[in-house]
Amino acid sequence: MIHIDPARQSIRYLLVSCTLLLCCIPFAASNADEAAYRTLPLTQPTPGGVVILNLGKPDSAKPKAQFNDIPVAVLETNAGWHAVVGIPLSTKPGQHQLDIVHDDGSTEAKTFQIETKSYPxxxxxxxxxxxxxxxxxxxxxxxxxxxxxxxxxxxxxxxxxxxxxxxxxxxxxxxxxxxxxxxxxxxxxxxxxxxxxxxxxxxxxxxxxxxxxxxxxxxxxxxxxxxxxxxxxxxxxxxxxxxxxxxxxxxxxxxxxxxxxxxxxxxxxxxxxxxxxxxxxxxxxxxxxxxx
Ligand SMILES: [Zn+2]
Missing domain, CATH: 2.70.70.10 (Glucose Permease (Domain IIA))
Structure with missing residues (x-):
């Protein structure tokens, strides 16, 4: 049976970090279509969907964000920083909250609505x-x-x-x-x-x-x-x-x-x-x- 223990995770993290540092420039240069792939996923504010929230201007430092105490993806486009939030299938429709910590340590809560979706x-x-x-x-x-x-x-x-x-x-x-x-x-x-x-x-x-x-x-x-x-x-x-x-x-x-x-x-x-x-x-x- 396969386990991932924290030590193994951190070794992998280092390994992947090093590999990424070495490889990120060749990746960008070798794929002319890469820019087209950088757009964000589609949004769908329902259980099983994705919500994207704007977090700040392009020239600001990267903020951190959490949904239900779990870190969410924070990505940058020309329009600034965006939280790209996966919405669990078990989420109840209604108002939910994203917790944000800005680079200067200030905190902010952004609310958003999740709509009903009935799956077959x-x-x-x-x-x-x-x-x-x-x-x-x-x-x-x-x-x-x-x-x-x-x-x-x-x-x-x-x-x-x-x-x-x-x-x-x-x-x-x-x-x-x-x-x-x-x-x-x-x-x-x-x-x-x-x-x-x-x-x-x-x-x-x-x-x-x-x-x-x-x-x-x-x-x-x-x-x-x-x-x-x-x-x-x-x-x-x-x-x-x-x-x-x-x-x-x-x-x-x-x-x-x-x-x-x-x-x-x-x-x-x-x-x-x-x-x-x-x-x-x-x-x-x-x-x-x-x-x-
Ligand atoms: Zn399947």
Whole structure:
């Protein structure tokens, strides 16, 4: 079982920091389209969506921001600093607050509204019944998997490599993010990603420059991979047949990172692709390069 302990995290942090320092200039120079990718994701002020709040003028120092006590991504454009806030699917509609600490130490609270969004119900039949009703031994593994996943989701690096993402695999895309899943007639957690159907062995490419946070083999997710894109923006790949990268490695947009498979809890071969901000999964559609 794979763990990320704080010591290992800090070693990785140093490793990635050094790599980024060495690599950030060549990245920018080698990709003429990079400027086009720097635009922010689309906003959608609903559970599972993204809220963007303006934090200050372009010439001011970078502020810090937290939502529900979790640091959020703070990104700069020509218009100034922006908090890019992932809204958990479990968020109640209504008024919420972002806590900001400016460079001079002054604090500010910005409020914003979250609107209702009703996600559809999705009924699926899973042949392997243990994947819906795990036994005691499975539950031990699932608890460990959840700890590993929570640790991986905490990992963040301050450098934003890109906020706009390419689709990582060619295939049939379902917009099932957020759907309330009923597996073999039993309600389960809402769907935290986009499913892209493709044959086992179909190549999966990094959707943007990234570093490899973690790989794992979990009861539900099967073989899986976490990529970090900076400031807590993460992408997650599940049900893989093969993984071609290792934790701590730096990868470029378009680089082969894994292959589609049918490991874990699946109805067939596909890529489950999640996009995370401030440790919560949000709708991947909002980040696609061609999203309007
Ligand atoms: Zn999925």
């Amino acid at each position: 119900e999705q009924h699926l039949t899973i042949k392997n019944k243990r994947k819906v009703n795990p036994n005691e031994e499975d539950m031990l593994r699932i608890r460990q998997d959840r700890t590993d996943i929570a640790n991986a989701k905490r990992y963040r690096h301050p450098v934003v490599l890109s906020t706009r993402l390419d689709l990582p695999v060619e295939g049939i895309r379902s917009s099932s993010f957020g759907s309330r899943r009923i597996l073999n007639g039993q309600p389960r957690r809402p769907h935290g990603g986009m499913d892209i159907a493709a044959a086992t062995g179909t190549p999966i490419f990094a959707p943007a420059d990234a570093y490899v946070i973690e790989t794992g083999d979990y009861f539900f997710s099967g073989k899986c991979l976490f990529l970090g894109h900076g400031e807590g923006l993460q992408t997650f790949y599940a049900h893989l047949s093969k993984i071609h990268v290792e934790p701590g490695e730096q990868v470029k947009r378009g680089q082969l990172v894994a292959e589609v498979g049918a490991t874990g809890r699946v109805t067939g071969a596909h890529l489950h692709w999640s996009v995370g901000l401030n440790r919560t999964w949000v709708d991947p559609e909002l980040f696609l390069v061609d999203a309007k």
